[in-house]
Amino acid sequence: MTVTHPRPIITTGRLATRMSEQEQAQLKDLLKTWAPDATFVAEGKPLEVELGMGNGMALYERAKANPAMNFIGSEIYLNGLQTLLKALQKNPLPNVRVYPEDARTLFTSGLLQPESLARVLILFPDPWPKSSHHKRRIVQPELIESIKQHLQKNGELWVVSDWPSYAYHTIATLYPIKGLQLEQTVRKAADCKPSARLAEDGAPGGEAALGPQLLMQAPVWWQTTKYQEKAQIAGRNPWFIKAIKTS
Numbered sequence: 001m002t003v004t005h006p007r008p009i010i011t012t013g014r015l016a017t018r019m020s021e022q023e024q025a026q027l028k029d030l031l032k033t034w035a036p037d038a039t040f041v042a043e044g045k046p047l048e049v050e051l052g053m054g055n056g057m058a059l060y061e062r063a064k065a066n067p068a069m070n071f072i073g074s075e076i077y078l079n080g081l082q083t084l085l086k087a088l089q090k091n092p093l094p095n096v097r098v099y100p101e102d103a104r105t106l107f108t109s110g111l112l113q114p115e116s117l118a119r120v121l122i123l124f125p126d127p128w129p130k131s132s133h134h135k136r137r138i139v140q141p142e143l144i145e146s147i148k149q150h151l152q153k154n155g156e157l158w159v160v161s162d163w164p165s166y167a168y169h170t171i172a173t174l175y176p177i178k179g180l181q182l183e184q185t186v187r188k189a190a191d192c193k194p195s196a197r198l199a200e201d202g203a204p205g206g207e208a209a210l211g212p213q214l215l216m217q218a219p220v221w222w223q224t225t226k227y228q229e230k231a232q233i234a235g236r237n238p239w240f241i242k243a244i245k246t247s
């Protein structure tokens with residue numbers, strides 16, 4: 001009997017814009033240079049993993065500012081990868097590696113050891129604001145459970161979004177996961193579910209019910225991301241959610 005695995009749900013809209021075959025070939029070569037491997041992962045430095053890093057420049061700045069830590073950035077948008085790889089080609093950082101696949105597969109690939117990560121970041125994930133698209137949001141219980149298993153004790157998971165309904169969705173998803181402790185927010189998952197409907201993006205009332213003031217502030221190591229800049233120009237500020245692995 002043949003066992004068929006369901007195709008993973010797509011979590012993003014575009015994979016590349018205007019990239020010549022030559023550019024794609026160059027990208028492939030650079031990706032080989034910066035691929036994460038078992039030696040890098042086992043170096044023993046605190047390890048950060050970012051899912052969907054966009055153009056990767058915020059990760060680049062964090063890595064430059066913190067050479068005592070190692071960083072793996074994942075992204076599937078080729079133009080985003082290209083920006084980071086060009087920066088690394090120009091000014092190499094030995095503590096950075098790039099994973100050009102669906103970020104969710106990093107946690108099933110066997111590359112990362114259980115209980116090994118100091119920090120996992122999901123910054124401004126694709127918002128998928130329509131209810132019928134919420135299943136495409138990358139923050140889902142299975143992924144968070146897998147991230148938790150790879151976090152070391154007291155390791156941190158940060159999810160940052162400029163969409164109130166994504167903040168509610170994240171709290172509702174993280175709250176029930178045993179061994180993950182949400183910091184700062186006093187909201188319970190049950191509070192977030194009805195509020196999430198209230199807070200459908202664009203609808204009035206959502207911000208009042210939770211509001212970024214009841215969440216974390218930007219951490220000291222924060223570097224502004226490209227998407228964050230765009231969101232702020234459009235008048236949307238970030239909502240910072242942090243969870244700690246407790247057991």
Ligand SMILES: C[S@@+](CC[C@H](N)C(=O)[O-])C[C@H]1O[C@@H](n2cnc3c(N)ncnc32)[C@H](O)[C@@H]1O
Pocket residue numbers: 011012014051052053054055074075076077080101102103104123124125126127138225226227228
């Ligand atoms: C809205 S952008 C934010 C990018 C970046 N974090 C920033 O703040 O500028 C979301 C990014 O996540 C990436 N993405 C979405 N699903 C992904 C997945 N399953 N694996 C890797 N990257 C993904 C998209 O390609 C996109 O670049």
